[in-house]
Amino acid sequence: xxxxxPITGKVNYQITLDPGVWIFDDRKVELDTYFQRTExxxxxxxxxxxxxxxxxxxxxxEGAVFPPTLKSERKFExxxxxxxxxxxxxxxxxxxxxxxxxxxxLLIKHAAGESEMPLSxxxxxxxxxxxxxxxxxxxxxxxxxxxDGSNQQTPITGVKQFIIK
Numbered sequence: 001x002x003x004x005x006p007i008t009g010k011v012n013y014q015i016t017l018d019p020g021v022w023i024f025d026d027r028k029v030e031l032d033t034y035f036q037r038t039e040x041x042x043x044x045x046x047x048x049x050x051x052x053x054x055x056x057x058x059x060x061x062e063g064a065v066f067p068p069t070l071k072s073e074r075k076f077e078x079x080x081x082x083x084x085x086x087x088x089x090x091x092x093x094x095x096x097x098x099x100x101x102x103x104x105x106l107l108i109k110h111a112a113g114e115s116e117m118p119l120s121x122x123x124x125x126x127x128x129x130x131x132x133x134x135x136x137x138x139x140x141x142x143x144x145x146x147x148d149g150s151n152q153q154t155p156i157t158g159v160k161q162f163i164i165k
Contacts, residue, residue: 002160003141009107009164012098017162019129019141022088031085031128035149083133087145090125097164105165108144111158119164121146128155 005017022028094106099119106122108115124147129136136143136157143155 005141005159005161007093007097007162007164009162010100010103011164012100013096015093015097017093017127017142019127020135022129023086025088027092028086028088029126031087031126031131031145034087034126035145035152084130085128085132086130087126087128087143090127090144091123094119094122094164099164103164107163107165108156108159109161109163110144110156111139111160112156115144115156116165124148127159 003018003020005019006014007017008014103119105116105118108117126145126147128143128145129141135141139157140159142159143157144159145151145155
């Protein structure tokens, strides 16, 4: 099974996706809870600012020494990564490829055939890359979930390529 997935077609930059490194990406989301979220979503810049502010406040109050609570938080985070199911929004990858102005659809080539959708819907896709702490080796390297979660129980599996048309 190939673990690298290309984005090709009507794009300025043909890029490749490597799901093996996404576990370290801050954009990852927990699939177990992502589709139950409320529609209110914070601005990404606001989230980043709040997290940096919180870290800065902690460092000012407690110094650069890691208090016991921070150690237990790290242990919990490590455990979460080893047992969780994760995905990553497709939007940033699609935007980085810079689709041409005349591009209208996304074609997903996968083990069961092909699926096509408008680019506007493709911006909402979530690419699942981990289930219960393990990479998706058998039917992966990624599972494609619609942004509304309508195919949460039956995602598109065995993805081989994304083609912008």
